[in-house]
Amino acid sequence: MKFFIDTANLEQIKEANDMGVLDGVTTNPSLMAKEGIKGEANCRKHYVDICNIVDGDVSAEVIATDYRGMIREGEELAALHPNIVVKVPCIADGIKAIKYFKGKGIRTNCTLVFSPGQALLAAKAGATYVSPFVGRLDDISSDGIELVEKIVDMYTYYDFKTQVLAASIRSTQHIIQCIEAGADVATCPLSAIKGLLKHPLTDSGLATFLADHERVNA
Numbered sequence: 001m002k003f004f005i006d007t008a009n010l011e012q013i014k015e016a017n018d019m020g021v022l023d024g025v026t027t028n029p030s031l032m033a034k035e036g037i038k039g040e041a042n043c044r045k046h047y048v049d050i051c052n053i054v055d056g057d058v059s060a061e062v063i064a065t066d067y068r069g070m071i072r073e074g075e076e077l078a079a080l081h082p083n084i085v086v087k088v089p090c091i092a093d094g095i096k097a098i099k100y101f102k103g104k105g106i107r108t109n110c111t112l113v114f115s116p117g118q119a120l121l122a123a124k125a126g127a128t129y130v131s132p133f134v135g136r137l138d139d140i141s142s143d144g145i146e147l148v149e150k151i152v153d154m155y156t157y158y159d160f161k162t163q164v165l166a167a168s169i170r171s172t173q174h175i176i177q178c179i180e181a182g183a184d185v186a187t188c189p190l191s192a193i194k195g196l197l198k199h200p201l202t203d204s205g206l207a208t209f210l211a212d213h214e215r216v217n218a
Contacts (some may be wrong), residue, residue: 001179004057004187008035008165010049017054019193024056026109026131026167026187028087029063044080044082051081052143059109059129061087062097070097085128090118091100095125102126109165112203119151123160123178129185135168144168152182170197 002157005016008031009197015024016073027050037046062073074086078101086101087109088094098108102125109129110122113166114137124131127132132151134144148166155162169175172195178186 001183001186002056003193004059004165004185005190005193006031006169006187008032008046008050008079009054013053016190016193021068021193022054022056023060024083024183024187024204025050026055026059026087026165026175028061028111044077046082047077047084051083051209054083055086056083057082057107057129059085059087059111061111063091064147065089065091067093070094071100073105074101074106074108082181085110087131088127090122095121098122098127102212111167112149113151116147116150116154119162119164120154122138123155123162128161129163129165131165133168134166134174135170138170145174145181148178148183156182163170172198183207 003021004024004026005013006026008027013025032043037043051058060077062070064070065071069090071108077086078084085107090110090113098110099110107128109131110127111131113119113130119130124154132147137147139146151164165185165187166178167184167187169186169188169192172192175186175188175192182198
């Protein structure tokens with residue numbers, strides 16, 4: 001499974017990349033705002049800065065919700081850097097735009113997916129990635145991981161090439177569950193990725209080794 005980091009914070013992206021485990025980055029307007037990035041020109045420069053750090057796909061989201069606006073923005077974003085994947089919302093005009101981008105050789109990430117039906121339409125239109133939102137479904141007492149499983153099963157059965165990019169990951173446990181569900185990608189906070197390193201037996205084992213080393217070299 002590939003790891004994307006879900007942030008616009010350059011330091012976190014650098015840290016994840018330096019670990020040697022980073023395959024890409026996902027961003028959205030909320031993450032940009034969190035970093036104080038304002039204005040279209042600054043946002044686009046920031047996308048290029050991200051692309052210059054990580055050798056992998058970087059999702060850049062369109063703001064328009066109409067077909068022509070998505071096409072205009074998407075083409076401009078794709079022209080910024082070869083690593084850019086145009087992130088499009090799962091609405092009617094978004095599906096239409098994904099079909100257009102597919103024909104132009106522009107890769108897409110269909111976002112805000114909350115049902116197998118939405119995932120089906122995105123795949124049929126030719127989306128490169130589809131992003132089911134795990135945490136947001138959990139927030140309303142639904143089962144986000146179950147949705148990931150259903151989409152993985154559907155894509156396998158019908159041999160769709162669209163990759164399942166599990167999004168809205170809130171915890172390390174979500175990552176483990178996405179692995180078990182067969183997701184192609186999980187986009188996560190850095191803290192959730194680093195959480196995979198934590199195990200009490202690793203800590204106690206290391207402490208024992210270091211104590212034994214001190215004893216025999218005293």
